[in-house]
Amino acid sequence: MKTSKKLLAIVAMGIIMSGCAMGIDRARQAVTAGIHVLSATADEFDKIDAQKQADVIKKGQGGDLPGARADLKKWYAQRGKISHDYELAWDAIKTAARGVEAISSGTQKTVDFGQLASDVMAAIAQLVATLHDAGIKIPGVVQ
């Protein structure tokens, strides 16, 4: 009975240690992938904003001022939603990165890496869906 209890404890310890190693890897991968998507999105987002505003000015100069203002309002609404999702994704990435740092540096003993990785991936998926709805394609990101 004593031997089986010890064995169970050892098995549990082995599983927990392996699980921790896999969890931290998953969180690291999520952070890396997330930073890649956000970096590509920032570049494209900036270019598209410049293009949209140039189009609005052109329309206004062409005499359709109400149309220009309506286009600008529509773009600001889309841009606001994208910016909101972008910032949420950025926050999730920062939280996951801090979790990995805390464990790596030993300042924290337990971190739910599975949850952190899921939060990052969910936030990125939401951002990608919003970009897709706005008709924005990000180079190097599958939508």
Add this chain to the structure above:
Amino acid sequence: MSPLILSLISLVAKLIQLGVDAAKASQDQHADILKKYDEALSEGQAAIDKLKSDFAQRDAVTAAVLDSLEKRG
């Protein structure tokens, strides 16, 4: 000990070794990872700040142009 217990111990030892190896590798990479994360987080924050600043500048220019067109009638 029975062969079953011996094989269980061997399996557990392998699992522990896997965890220890991963933990050791993680410690070895610790400084490198922290440095990369710091750099990536700083770059990410700088990109967001630049984006906000670019948006604000463009918004001001577009608003000024549209207002000017409106005044001209």
